[in-house]
Amino acid sequence: MPTETKIGFIGAGQMAEALARGFINQNMVEAEHVFCTDPVEARKEVFRSFGTVPVDGNIAVAEAAEVIFIAVKPQYVPVVLREISPKLTEKHLIVSIAAGVTLAVLTEAAGPKAKIIRVMPNTPCLVGETAAAMCLGHGAGSADADLLQRLFESVGRIFRVDEKLLSAVTGLSGSGPAYIFLVIEALSDGGVRAGLPRDVAQALAAQTVLGSAKLVLETGKHPGALKDMVTSPAGTTIAGVHELEKAGIRAAFMNAVTAASARADELAE
Ligand SMILES: NC(=O)C1=CN([C@@H]2O[C@H](COP(=O)(O)OP(=O)(O)OC[C@H]3O[C@@H](n4cnc5c(N)ncnc54)[C@H](OP(=O)(O)O)[C@@H]3O)[C@@H](O)[C@H]2O)C=CC1
Ligand SMILES: O=C(O)[C@@H]1CCC=N1
Structure with missing residues (x-):
């Protein structure tokens, strides 16, 4: 059964598309419960073409979704999080997929309210065969881990690792x-x-x-x-x-x- 949780993507690039299409194809979430934003209009059109809801700006994603995938290039992640930080509440789960951006940096930029998890996925999630790893950060508990486990097991496999191993995961299965x-x-x-x-x-x-x-x-x-x-x-x-x-x-x-x-x-x- 699809989750009722609204899922957002800040950054609608290649990896965000693979995740969004993967979750929707596996019936984990309905397309109209998936929101995204991107400065490139053409990327929003791609997301619109498979039924998701493009919105204008990062704050609009934070207002529409509870689980927010941060899928911009690593150097933009802190800027994006600082921008949406005033809108974040205890209900929000921030899922950063950015290579190399640490939980400490994410927490500092997102502020104290939102829960934070790092995931390193790979593009085969599009066909239900991702190899991913995650580590829990600030505020994230077993219910959040379970939700991500369910989402990612629908599109492949996910392992829990210590944060210090996520760069190795990135070099092996991410790339x-x-x-x-x-x-x-x-x-x-x-x-x-x-x-x-x-x-x-x-x-x-x-x-x-x-x-x-x-x-x-x-x-x-x-x-x-x-x-x-x-x-x-x-x-x-x-x-x-x-x-x-x-x-x-x-x-x-x-x-x-x-x-x-x-x-x-x-x-x-
Ligand atoms: N590609 C992959 O296989 C994997 C990627 N990742 C991670 O995923 C993230 C995205 O990578 P990838 O999908 O390859 O990159 P892309 O360049 O395809 O996608 C990033 C998108 O985010 C947009 N963007 C930039 N700044 C903002 C902003 N402030 N707000 C909203 N959107 C913005 C970009 O627009 P613009 O082009 O104008 O900058 C671009 O469309 C990276 O952090 C990467 O480390 C992790 C695992 C695998
Ligand atoms: O090339 C990159 O930086 C991203 C992270 C892992 C796969 N693609």
Whole structure:
């Protein structure tokens, strides 16, 4: 059953759209109970096109909604919160999805009344497969955590973590879809290079990523053991794996997560 809680988005960009569409598609909230604002009129039109209610200005969102997602770029978050702070009451739950913006900064900017939670989602929430993490801040209690748990479990999975781990989450699963899209694009290119039509190559690449992820999650087996099941002695796979290892694929992915996490920490400063 959809929640009666009104949900607002300050910032109607890519991540806000993925969340709003995800919650609505999963029937967690009715579109007419979702409010948003954005300085870019075209973004409001996108939100209007799937039934949500664009309003004029950040304060209007605070007046219309109880759960307010702060979905602007990290550097604008304190400004937005200071602007809506006089309108915030004990009924408001502020959910910041901004990379790197700490609970301390959020609390200082929002003032003492509103409850605060940080979430780091990712864009696959649009198709019900997000990997998200959250940590509770000022005033937020188990009812607020339960509400977010319900919302995010409708669009994937959410983990509770200590705030100090949220930058690592950002570098891994927040940014991670982009890494995997590179992988899918590169695998498709490889398929095309080997003679496949583009559409078939892309579908095979994406389905291979999906199926492999499902095998990890559903068998609980170590990825190394699952890799060993594919690599026949002196076969094709080990020849491919050897090339990836020569190119430093593991270090490249580890470095990507480390660099993105470090960038989240920088945004916090
Ligand atoms: N994209 C992703 O996969 C993820 C993003 N995030 C976080 O989500 C937040 C938004 O990122 P993303 O969706 O990618 O960014 P976008 O640039 O797509 O969206 C941000 C939107 O907020 C608007 N905006 C700027 N200032 C204000 C303001 N004062 N009031 C209302 N709206 C404003 C922007 O307008 P304008 O363009 O004019 O500035 C823009 O349309 C970031 O903090 C990011 O860290 C978290 C997890 C994943
Ligand atoms: O690139 C970014 O900064 C945001 C945060 C995580 C994903 N996108």
